[in-house]
Amino acid sequence: MTRRQVAPEHWRPEQKLKRLHTKIAFDSERIYFRFRWTQPNPGGWLHDMLVYRDGKWTQFANPSPWVGEGDTPEHTGFYEDRVSFLLDDGSVKGFEEFGGWLTVHTGMRSMPSEVPEAAVRSHDHFGADGLDKTDIRKFIPQACTGDWWENDWRTVRSEAELEELKQNGVFLDLPMWRAHRSNPKGYGTDHHVLDYRHGDQGRNTYTTQEWDPEDGPEYMWDPDVVDGGALDYHEIREGNFPDQQDGTYALEMEDAVPFDPDVAEREGAMIPRRPLREPYGSAADWRGTGVWNDGEWIVEMWRDLQTDHPTDTKQLERGETYTWTPAVHHGAGKRWHWVAYPYKLGLGIEPDYTGEQHAHGTTELIAEEFTGDEPNWDEISTYTVPLVFPGVMDWTALTSDHSRAEAIRNAEITMWELYEKDPASFLE
Incomplete structure (x- = not known):
């Protein structure tokens, strides 16, 4: 039976809030994540x-x-179903306060303001003579000229300036586990966000056939x-x-x-x-495996603390603190996902985060150190992270139309304070 078509920008999940049960562990060489979340629909692989x-x-x-x-x-x-997260070491201003909302802007694909392909193709940086893209994807405002929070994609910095930012660590790490495109190979896929959501150096787990x-x-x-x-x-x-x-x-x-x-x-x-194909290089830094059973995914991801590619992967050290924000994706691409507010993650230490006052649970996570060949997950603490469907709220609106835009531009407030108490209030 043929049913009516629904435009992608009008898709809405029935479930507005998800809970991602997370365990994090590390040893002298690697960091490990274990994720568990309910997903009653089968076939997400x-x-x-x-x-x-x-x-x-x-x-x-x-x-x-x-x-x-x-x-x-x-x-x-x-x-396919997926789980991903953004990770920063403090190099990207605003990410500690606003997490993934810092990367979503007017003109991005799947937004009501999506830039037409012709306009992207004619742009010096994104078009045929530059990155050779057909759309605008995640980027951080620092990739654009002007004040740190300004984010007009048409004013992207020069190649030399972008390369300097990368060398200085001003980018976000974005690893992802994919149920179809990476899981059968035992890997994740690795990306980083600066002027675009780039794949890391090397080769990831999949290609595209003509x-x-x-x-x-x-x-x-x-x-x-x-x-x-x-x-x-x-x-x-x-x-x-x-x-x-x-x-x-x-x-x-x-x-x-x-x-x-x-x-x-x-x-x-x-x-x-x-x-699918065998990956290599920085794109293959993350290993991963996941199993769907009886309406629930259990996914594990792990990588070396230190990698060979510091210009597209955040290097991790015991005793340091990072900003971390995960997401779960289901049933469609683009913005069909649930995302978390930013969290502070300490490797073996308790971090300090000003956003904690409006959270029902902790916003300060600790990766626990273990000995042996791999973590004993029964001995590692579980954090339950609430994820919300973000709709079409973007950084452009937050810094221009929001009632607290000035505080946002000054990074004097966090997502937790903007919407107060429970992340689900973002949807009200």
């Missing part, structure tokens, strides 16, 4: 599929079948791995998902063969658009 339907290949990227408000939208996609509605994709599964070279969309749409732990649902390059329409071109044939 499937992502961005090419489906043969009505005589042509179609990209099914979003929304997932459980995304929508009111009347369910026509199903047009699969989008495809054409008439000719189909470049690759399919080896029929010895998946019968007929493709999954069956109709089976999966009925809820018969490949097992997340033992089934085949990700197309790994070692299992891929050139697409053969005589084998895999049939109604409902489904092949991932994003084949």
Whole structure:
């Protein structure tokens, strides 16, 4: 049955508040995170599929079948579940107070003010002669000229100035665990935010195969791995998902063969658009593994405290304090996620954070030191971090239209104080 389409900017999750149960541990070499959160909808390990339907290949990227408000939208996609966080060592002014809201601006993709592709393509820095992008994504205001809080994407600093900021650590670390695009390889993906949300140096866990509605994709599964070279969309749409732990649902390059329409071109044939590969370099700093079971994700992520790439990864040390803010993503891309206010994270020490007075729980987290080969999670404290759906509130509005804009510009107030008591009050 065909149902009405709902524009992405109008999608709203039924659940406005999530709770992310978090444990953090470290030893002399590595830091470890363990995340647990409820997600009753199965199939969050499937992502961005090419489906043969009505005589042509179609990209099914979003929304997932459980995304929508009111009347369910026509199903047009699969989008993986993810957990991510922003991390800073004090180098980015305003992040301690405002967390992820510092990175969201007028003109970004998926915002009502989204910059048209033509305007991005014609820009000296973001366009074809620069980064070669088609949209504007997360950035920090320090990447733009003017006062520290000013954030017009059209006034981005020169390449030389941006490189100097990177050398001085003025960027945000952004690792992410992806249920489809990284978990089968045992890794996360690693990014950093300055003028854009950049991938770290090296190669991440996935690539993108070319495809054409008439000719189909470049690759399919080896029929010895998946019968007929493709999954069956109709089976999966009925809820018969490949097992997340033992089934085949990700197309790994070692299992891929050139697409053969005589084998895999049939109604409902489904092949991932994003084949997986072995990562390397700074992009492969984070290892990760996650399991969905009975409506709940449990994800572990870990990396070395010190890495070989300090210009895109925050270096960590025992006895130091960092600002940390996590997010959980579900069922769609872009702003379809739940985010936390900023927290202070101490490695083996108790941090001090001025935002604590309006939190129901602590805003000061301690990564606990352990001995042995890996953390004994039963002995590590659990922090329950509330996450809210952020809507379309952005840094531009906070620093210009908000009733406390002057205090925000002076970094004299935190997100906790702006909305007081419980993060859920942000939604009122």
